[in-house]
Amino acid sequence: MNQNSKPKLAMYWASSCGGCEISTLNIGENILAVDELFEIAFFPCIADFKVKDVEGYPDGYIDVCLFNGAIRNSDNQEMAELLRRKSKVLVAFGACAHQGSIPALSNLTSRAATLETVYLDNPTLDNPQGILPNTQYEADEGLLELPTFFNTVRSLGQVVPVDYTIPGCPPEPHQIWTVLQAVAAALLQGAELPPAGSIIGAGTVAVCKECTREKEEKQIGRYYRPFEIVPDPERCLLSQGIICMGAATRSGCGALCPQVGIGCRGCYGPPDGVDDQGAAMISALASVMDTTYPTDNGNSLEQQIDTLIDTLADPAGTFYRFSLANAVLGRARQPASPVHK
Amino acid sequence: MKPSNEEPYGYYPGCSLEKNALAYNESTSAVANVLGLKFEEVADWNCCGASEYLALDILPAYALISRNLALAASSSGSHSLVAPCSACFLNLSKVDHQMAEVPALASQVNEALAAGGLSYQPGSITIRHLLDVFVNDVGFDRISSLVTHPLYELRVAPYYGCLISRPDYEGVYDSPEYPTGLDHLMTALGAEVVDFPLKTHCCGGHMTQISEPVALELIRRLLQNAHEYDADVIATLCPMCQLNLDVYQEHVNHAFGTNYHIPILYFTQLIGLALGIRAKELGFGREFVSAKRALAKIGKARPAPKKKRKPSKEALPMPQATEVEYR
Amino acid sequence: MPSTNVTTIPTDQPDPFVTRSFLEEVVDAVPGDPRLTACLQCGTCGGSCPSGPDMEHTPRQLFAMINAGMRAEVLRSNTPWYCVSCYFCMARCPQKVQITDIMYALKRKAIEDGESRSSSAADAPKFSEAFVNFVENYGRSFELGVAARFHFVQHPGEALKMATSIGIGMMRKGRMDLTPTRIKGVKQLQTILDRARELGGTA
Amino acid sequence: MKQERIGVYVCHCGSNIAGTVDVGQLSSWAADALEKRGVVVARDYKFMCSSLGQELIKSDIVELSLTRVVVAACSPHLHEKTFRTACQQAGLNPYLMEMVSLREHVAWVHSDKALATQKAKALISGAVERVALHEPLDPISVPIEATTLVVGAGISGIQAALEIADAGQKVVLVEREPSIGGHMAQLDKTFPTLDCSACILTPKMVTVGSHPNINLLTWSEVEAVDGFVGQFTVTIRKKARYVREDVCTGCGICMEKCPSKLIDQVYEAGLGYRSAIYRPFPQAIPKYPVIDKANCIYFQRGKCKACQLFCPTTPNAIDFEQEDQILQLTVGNIILATGYDLFDARRIPQYGYGRLANVFSSLEFERLCNAAGPTEGKILLRDGVSQPESVGIIHCVGSRDRNYNNYCSAICCMQSLKFAHLVKERTGAKVTNFYIDIRTPYKDYDEFYQHVLQEKVEFVRGRVAEVTDAARRPGEEGKLIIQVEDTFIGKQRRIPVDMVILSAGIEPRHDSKEVSRKFGISCNGSGFFTELHPKLDPVATMSKGIFIAGCAQGPKDIPASVVQGAAAAARVLGTIQQKSLDLEPVLAQVIDQKCSGCRICSNLCPFNAIGFDLERQISTINPALCQGCGTCVSACPSHAISGTQFSTEQILAQLHGLLAESFNGNGARTQSPAFSQAELV
Amino acid sequence: METLNAEQLNFEPVVVGFTCNWCSYRAADLAGMSRAKYPANIRLVRFMCSGRLDPVFIMKALKGGADGVLITGCHPGECHYLEQNYKALKRFKLLRRMLSQFGYEPERVQLVWASAAEGTYLAHQISRVVEEIRALGPLHRASDTPSFELIGDAQLQEATV
Ligand SMILES: Cc1cc2nc3c(=O)[nH]c(=O)nc-3n(C[C@H](O)[C@H](O)[C@H](O)COP(=O)(O)OP(=O)(O)OC[C@H]3O[C@@H](n4cnc5c(N)ncnc54)[C@H](O)[C@@H]3O)c2cc1C
Ligand SMILES: Cc1cc2nc3c(=O)[nH]c(=O)nc-3n(C[C@H](O)[C@H](O)[C@H](O)COP(=O)(O)OP(=O)(O)OC[C@H]3O[C@@H](n4cnc5c(N)ncnc54)[C@H](O)[C@@H]3O)c2cc1C
Ligand code: SF4
Ligand code: SF4
Ligand code: SF4
Ligand code: SF4
Ligand code: SF4
Ligand code: SF4
Ligand code: SF4
Numbered sequence A: 001m002n003q004n005s006k007p008k009l010a011m012y013w014a015s016s017c018g019g020c021e022i023s024t025l026n027i028g029e030n031i032l033a034v035d036e037l038f039e040i041a042f043f044p045c046i047a048d049f050k051v052k053d054v055e056g057y058p059d060g061y062i063d064v065c066l067f068n069g070a071i072r073n074s075d076n077q078e079m080a081e082l083l084r085r086k087s088k089v090l091v092a093f094g095a096c097a098h099q100g101s102i103p104a105l106s107n108l109t110s111r112a113a114t115l116e117t118v119y120l121d122n123p124t125l126d127n128p129q130g131i132l133p134n135t136q137y138e139a140d141e142g143l144l145e146l147p148t149f150f151n152t153v154r155s156l157g158q159v160v161p162v163d164y165t166i167p168g169c170p171p172e173p174h175q176i177w178t179v180l181q182a183v184a185a186a187l188l189q190g191a192e193l194p195p196a197g198s199i200i201g202a203g204t205v206a207v208c209k210e211c212t213r214e215k216e217e218k219q220i221g222r223y224y225r226p227f228e229i230v231p232d233p234e235r236c237l238l239s240q241g242i243i244c245m246g247a248a249t250r251s252g253c254g255a256l257c258p259q260v261g262i263g264c265r266g267c268y269g270p271p272d273g274v275d276d277q278g279a280a281m282i283s284a285l286a287s288v289m290d291t292t293y294p295t296d297n298g299n300s301l302e303q304q305i306d307t308l309i310d311t312l313a314d315p316a317g318t319f320y321r322f323s324l325a326n327a328v329l330g331r332a333r334q335p336a337s338p339v340h341k
Numbered sequence B: 001m002k003p004s005n006e007e008p009y010g011y012y013p014g015c016s017l018e019k020n021a022l023a024y025n026e027s028t029s030a031v032a033n034v035l036g037l038k039f040e041e042v043a044d045w046n047c048c049g050a051s052e053y054l055a056l057d058i059l060p061a062y063a064l065i066s067r068n069l070a071l072a073a074s075s076s077g078s079h080s081l082v083a084p085c086s087a088c089f090l091n092l093s094k095v096d097h098q099m100a101e102v103p104a105l106a107s108q109v110n111e112a113l114a115a116g117g118l119s120y121q122p123g124s125i126t127i128r129h130l131l132d133v134f135v136n137d138v139g140f141d142r143i144s145s146l147v148t149h150p151l152y153e154l155r156v157a158p159y160y161g162c163l164i165s166r167p168d169y170e171g172v173y174d175s176p177e178y179p180t181g182l183d184h185l186m187t188a189l190g191a192e193v194v195d196f197p198l199k200t201h202c203c204g205g206h207m208t209q210i211s212e213p214v215a216l217e218l219i220r221r222l223l224q225n226a227h228e229y230d231a232d233v234i235a236t237l238c239p240m241c242q243l244n245l246d247v248y249q250e251h252v253n254h255a256f257g258t259n260y261h262i263p264i265l266y267f268t269q270l271i272g273l274a275l276g277i278r279a280k281e282l283g284f285g286r287e288f289v290s291a292k293r294a295l296a297k298i299g300k301a302r303p304a305p306k307k308k309r310k311p312s313k314e315a316l317p318m319p320q321a322t323e324v325e326y327r
Numbered sequence C: 001m002p003s004t005n006v007t008t009i010p011t012d013q014p015d016p017f018v019t020r021s022f023l024e025e026v027v028d029a030v031p032g033d034p035r036l037t038a039c040l041q042c043g044t045c046g047g048s049c050p051s052g053p054d055m056e057h058t059p060r061q062l063f064a065m066i067n068a069g070m071r072a073e074v075l076r077s078n079t080p081w082y083c084v085s086c087y088f089c090m091a092r093c094p095q096k097v098q099i100t101d102i103m104y105a106l107k108r109k110a111i112e113d114g115e116s117r118s119s120s121a122a123d124a125p126k127f128s129e130a131f132v133n134f135v136e137n138y139g140r141s142f143e144l145g146v147a148a149r150f151h152f153v154q155h156p157g158e159a160l161k162m163a164t165s166i167g168i169g170m171m172r173k174g175r176m177d178l179t180p181t182r183i184k185g186v187k188q189l190q191t192i193l194d195r196a197r198e199l200g201g202t203a
Numbered sequence D: 001m002k003q004e005r006i007g008v009y010v011c012h013c014g015s016n017i018a019g020t021v022d023v024g025q026l027s028s029w030a031a032d033a034l035e036k037r038g039v040v041v042a043r044d045y046k047f048m049c050s051s052l053g054q055e056l057i058k059s060d061i062v063e064l065s066l067t068r069v070v071v072a073a074c075s076p077h078l079h080e081k082t083f084r085t086a087c088q089q090a091g092l093n094p095y096l097m098e099m100v101s102l103r104e105h106v107a108w109v110h111s112d113k114a115l116a117t118q119k120a121k122a123l124i125s126g127a128v129e130r131v132a133l134h135e136p137l138d139p140i141s142v143p144i145e146a147t148t149l150v151v152g153a154g155i156s157g158i159q160a161a162l163e164i165a166d167a168g169q170k171v172v173l174v175e176r177e178p179s180i181g182g183h184m185a186q187l188d189k190t191f192p193t194l195d196c197s198a199c200i201l202t203p204k205m206v207t208v209g210s211h212p213n214i215n216l217l218t219w220s221e222v223e224a225v226d227g228f229v230g231q232f233t234v235t236i237r238k239k240a241r242y243v244r245e246d247v248c249t250g251c252g253i254c255m256e257k258c259p260s261k262l263i264d265q266v267y268e269a270g271l272g273y274r275s276a277i278y279r280p281f282p283q284a285i286p287k288y289p290v291i292d293k294a295n296c297i298y299f300q301r302g303k304c305k306a307c308q309l310f311c312p313t314t315p316n317a318i319d320f321e322q323e324d325q326i327l328q329l330t331v332g333n334i335i336l337a338t339g340y341d342l343f344d345a346r347r348i349p350q351y352g353y354g355r356l357a358n359v360f361s362s363l364e365f366e367r368l369c370n371a372a373g374p375t376e377g378k379i380l381l382r383d384g385v386s387q388p389e390s391v392g393i394i395h396c397v398g399s400r401d402r403n404y405n406n407y408c409s410a411i412c413c414m415q416s417l418k419f420a421h422l423v424k425e426r427t428g429a430k431v432t433n434f435y436i437d438i439r440t441p442y443k444d445y446d447e448f449y450q451h452v453l454q455e456k457v458e459f460v461r462g463r464v465a466e467v468t469d470a471a472r473r474p475g476e477e478g479k480l481i482i483q484v485e486d487t488f489i490g491k492q493r494r495i496p497v498d499m500v501i502l503s504a505g506i507e508p509r510h511d512s513k514e515v516s517r518k519f520g521i522s523c524n525g526s527g528f529f530t531e532l533h534p535k536l537d538p539v540a541t542m543s544k545g546i547f548i549a550g551c552a553q554g555p556k557d558i559p560a561s562v563v564q565g566a567a568a569a570a571r572v573l574g575t576i577q578q579k580s581l582d583l584e585p586v587l588a589q590v591i592d593q594k595c596s597g598c599r600i601c602s603n604l605c606p607f608n609a610i611g612f613d614l615e616r617q618i619s620t621i622n623p624a625l626c627q628g629c630g631t632c633v634s635a636c637p638s639h640a641i642s643g644t645q646f647s648t649e650q651i652l653a654q655l656h657g658l659l660a661e662s663f664n665g666n667g668a669r670t671q672s673p674a675f676s677q678a679e680l681v
Numbered sequence E: 001m002e003t004l005n006a007e008q009l010n011f012e013p014v015v016v017g018f019t020c021n022w023c024s025y026r027a028a029d030l031a032g033m034s035r036a037k038y039p040a041n042i043r044l045v046r047f048m049c050s051g052r053l054d055p056v057f058i059m060k061a062l063k064g065g066a067d068g069v070l071i072t073g074c075h076p077g078e079c080h081y082l083e084q085n086y087k088a089l090k091r092f093k094l095l096r097r098m099l100s101q102f103g104y105e106p107e108r109v110q111l112v113w114a115s116a117a118e119g120t121y122l123a124h125q126i127s128r129v130v131e132e133i134r135a136l137g138p139l140h141r142a143s144d145t146p147s148f149e150l151i152g153d154a155q156l157q158e159a160t161v
């Protein structure tokens, strides 16, 4: 390591909301220490860099690149590939880069349907000619190109090899800071980095481990949507019929949501050893459905199950809210069936 | 569900209380005044269709009934709807229940309601019978504490009729076969309650119109049984029961050569009397079979408690009947 | 099992390509599952019914007849019309058969098929109709009107007796009006009822 | 990871398999195509299960150092054991063998040789992938403690205890009431032969009371059960009797002198009285009375002690200082014979029980008939004086009714016929039975019905609508009127009688759910204990070592209760004889570090194998209770439960192999990206 | 862009069947013993109990090349493990609801109860399911490459590269 030059840090946003950047800045005055420790090589959110600058760097020039956002279009993909080339360590930062997150929910439909909703079939629109964005446009100044909008949203790891993943929507500031310190220690003092491919800045088991609500046996007779019920402050939310993804979600957030009475939404992705967060959750939830049998109220067991399932609005969107791109099924079948309006 | 102190009860009088059961309406409001019960009449309610509309046309009948539910649900802060008429109570609760059970029915009913700019979400209000309110919300203790003119020595046959707890669309709050809520209520007024075996039997309903002989026989049984049990009055809670037993009593006497003279009073009229409300305010005088003679029997002093007959030495012990517990 | 969906309440002529058994038809005409096929033929209903002695068939018998497809006999029976909706049978039925609702469905079918006219209770529907007529036009029922319309048309002798013994008494006691009350939203009500009829009314 | 050395053995089964599957091609294909997957040898042979076939496998295991074996032959249900043993004999852990059912699932059900062979390849490929992930396992062996616990000493429990004790094994018999005997002790005559109940029961009770192998604990209850088959630890509360068993002679003077008299709801079914110190009936076993503390004047008000005063023994047998004893015992097996409760007919108000004096329950009627009962066997009305001239017997009270119990109580038809006969015989009264169906299966039962018909008992087919004292017509006054639809004539009838007997149904014990929880077995929706198999294993439960007998399992009569008691005993004696039991090592296990304590799994195990460690806030699985169904494995959202022999990895590997080979023809077997090109753009 | 090639015209669906050890696997054995014929398109996988059914197995099967999945188990009330087949039923129903959101025809994943005595019945059901799936056509188009990834099994992944 060159003693004169500080390690180079980059942070880039692909298809993302910017929350990851805000969370990074939320490390508070430690941001000054970051500035102290690292040289910022690319960080469009806080400083004016051009892609050309990055292209100009030699390969492997950037020591650590925090990449947030999903891969939604060709520009996202090009940037991912570029930053992969230019970075020694590429970190999938936040839920979108980790597993597609909210942008990947559009994998439940198709590009055509998405464009239709956004540009054609929307009450706030005025687009009488039905114009859709073109990837190329002949302007006076010459041919302008827009990125291609992909049909399928992918996570960063599905496009380029990723060294580490920091999960969360967004990752928690204290964990970001811990990771940055660890990276700096490794780069500056030769401390050992975690094994490649690790998920860092998070726990290994599920959120329930961190949640202080009283865990109970579960027998759920119906599910409630948040507005339908005032949760008991002490008891496990899931036991009360409120969908909480805590049991199928990696810990690390400190069970922020369940602690304040909001069911975990699953943003940290599945815990260690679990492949498919949604599948794990539906298997668990279906197992604890309370349908007392044999039934005597005239309803068959099957009807009872159906009624119970009816109280679960949008299972796919609920159980894969953050992990659809990485799910086994990954996206809805092509051509997208008109299940989704 | 018992409304909170401030929350008034929604009130659905039904067509009968407007006219033929005026005494029921009058006595209910007089008693409610004294007890501080707030009844808020549903604005512009319509007929519940009695048992007639369902015989002709199912969806319109459900739509007719649910218009009232929709109006009640959208008006003021009340989540309950009280019906003094058993038939109205049944129809309202039946539609509420079936809409909840059969979603396709609910959506059709709502489609019809939508034509009139209304909608109703089943289960959003609790439908209750007036008696239920007195028994479970006001309570026997409260009533007996307010009694100023106890009905000592008046032998009352509590008559529930059919529809009040049968079937249990709104959940069970008393036995469908042998309810006792009204019995206890009457006891709380100081009256002597007759263990009336036919208390849930049919008054004939609309059979007076369809086949008078059939109806008269049904009415006769009730009068006969009340007579055998030495009842001075029959306490009712349904306009149809009152009408059949009161107005047709003379027809029964005529047809069967009997000579019954049993006044048929609304339970609210008896409560009103015991609370010291003036008879006129309670609608007395509107009954065909005059209550004057019976009411004259009311004693001034609490009768000496009847000695329990000691069972003979040979007699075998007997199980005691169980009762629904009241809130 | 026949569908128990209320959307299948017959609206038109029965589909000539689909022949449903009478049993299925009756089941379909009741909201929810009337559990008619679960009947044990135990007779609790017939034993409990206040009109039982005067019915041409006990409810239990009627259910066996429905099962046997005896359509005309069932729809001509006075039984549904003699049902006073007391719900005794339903509360006691060991199989939770929705007997009273089935009786209503049979009344509707009898009128629809015109069989009620051949029944010994042929007048009964007219009473319902007279009643409903006022409800539809005023939003409230009107006893005097109902009685007059029903009895004067059906049996004028009865009507006279009515007028003397009951009607006059009722009026004297302030228990009967001379004119019907009309609710404010009668137009709204009628729109709702019209729509309901379009959606699946039968009369 | 070390590469496994796998051998694949394809069986011809004569022409059974070879006729439809190209076995030669299959073995050469396996040797060739699956080499990369670790297959070092593949052979086909005429009869793999023959000793020569097994030898082939064994020598390969030794000579080629095989670490895994796949046998593609018949169904594992036929020969899994054979080939596992062969592996074991060659020094390979038996669980490292996997079978493919080529005969039942391929050769015998398909006809196209090419397609069948292709499918066989897929199945073998799946098995090879799977077997590579198998782990060596050892069966779990548990020793069986020879003592057996029998809970409930009705006829069923008595029979079970006697069978075991007579076979020379120890029994602990726990009964909650002061005496053994159960319901049978209350009955008068028993159908269909009309034996006197006491005459046939008492000798058995006496034997129980004096049997050297039976430790009889009456007035006792099981408080807790821990452990598992072979080694249950049970905690029993022996309630204080306040009577010293070593001194009391059973003379009964105390009972006579006791001033506290109350209605006996248990033994006399509410029809007679007993004192606070009591012995339920004269032939009670043991003969010592107990003091019912709640009704004893001394215990409630501090004064009385009449019993002590009059007790003729020295030292005095009455001991007010006695305390409950807690016993802890180890037993190998448990038989639950806790019997039934009678349906409480007051729940059907229209039948008037509890309101109308002369409506009796069936057990009340048994006491009326019983010579030792309150009327000394005379059938009398509630006034205790008059004899009925007409009696109505109502069947199916509380049974076959969705409002109460939706099942047939099985005994009440016969018992109602018995009642009809007894009334006729003893009073000559007019008897009418009201029924929905007459159910008289089994030997000599219908003959009994026919006999009763001959006695001119009237039968009305119709479920009674109501019993009332409200007379409607002349002739009804002062009578109980039974209103019913006579369904044969389709008319409502009102039949006036003097006495009504309600043949109330049989219900599970009011506490059967708690008891089932305590013992870790399950109940059906009504509350009867659930048997392992309704036809083929009617006395075992899913919890190994726990058996059920008598009415606790479902409504039945005495002969059937006795049969079940004996059957349960036979099952227990079988395991005792074996001395130890091998449990399959197919089990679920919680991986502590992965468990988040979410408790999704808490409720899922029907055998109560899953517990929750409150201290560490993680779930635990008791290996002796787990039956290896794998339900919890799939339910755990953290994949914190591993299932041996059926792990997620093994199943996915099998799927992988299966599908890979299915598509081999398409040449599509590469590591693919998450999304295909077509999906992407 | 998509024209059916010859291979798709002669479409032979691949159906994965999950069976339980006590009822449906034995039913399949019995089908064999009674020589009941059914199409060779089905490949059976054995569990101890249908309660072992994990939605991820079905997803992996569909993603990995199967055109349909058949789940079998003991009849309700006859589960060897008392009530675990109810859990399978619940998972199946919830999964199916979700699969429809993912655009999979519900007929691609079916559930059949079969007792150990119902060999011929199971054979009929398998034939029916295979034919229904055949009628739906291939789940994967020619341009699709089925993916066979497994959870963290390095050995297998190594071998497939
Ligand atoms: C009115 C009537 C008449 C009948 N007549 C006949 C007849 O004529 N012929 C015939 O074959 N059958 C007849 N039966 C049926 C017969 O009663 C039963 O088949 C038989 O009694 C069942 O025996 P059991 O041992 O299973 O149960 P039970 O007799 O109920 O014995 C169970 C025992 O377990 C005890 N117990 C319960 N719970 C616990 C606990 N937790 N801990 C410890 N002990 C416990 C109870 O105290 C009781 O002693 C009749 C039944 C009735 C109701
Ligand atoms: C049509 C029908 C349907 C049924 N359905 C059901 C049902 O669904 N559920 C149910 O629970 N029950 C059913 N049963 C009843 C059931 O068949 C019997 O309960 C059961 O098979 C009885 O078994 P077993 O061993 O006592 O007698 P069996 O099955 O008759 O066996 C007796 C064996 O002994 C052999 N044998 C006879 N004499 C001699 C001898 N002298 N020496 C050597 N061997 C001899 C016979 O060859 C035979 O193999 C049904 C019965 C019938 C007729
Ligand atoms: S509330 Fe959510 S995170 Fe907390 S214990 Fe329950 S399921 Fe787990
Ligand atoms: S009571 Fe119910 S089961 Fe019995 S005959 Fe009537 S409808 Fe059928
Ligand atoms: S509801 Fe009708 S059929 Fe039933 S008992 Fe009453 S009158 Fe008879
Ligand atoms: S191993 Fe099975 S398939 Fe092979 S010969 Fe033996 S029985 Fe036949
Ligand atoms: S002390 Fe108790 S048991 Fe003894 S005689 Fe007195 S009341 Fe009876
Ligand atoms: S045994 Fe007879 S009386 Fe008892 S429930 Fe069954 S059918 Fe009814
Ligand atoms: S389901 Fe899994 S993570 Fe949850 S408590 Fe059970 S073993 Fe632990």
Ligand code: SF4
Pocket: D587, D588, D604, D605, D606, D607, D608, D609, D610, D621, D625, D626, D627, D628, D629, D630, D631, D632, D633
């Ligand atoms: S595998 Fe089955 S038997 Fe074993 S603990 Fe889990 S649920 Fe219970």
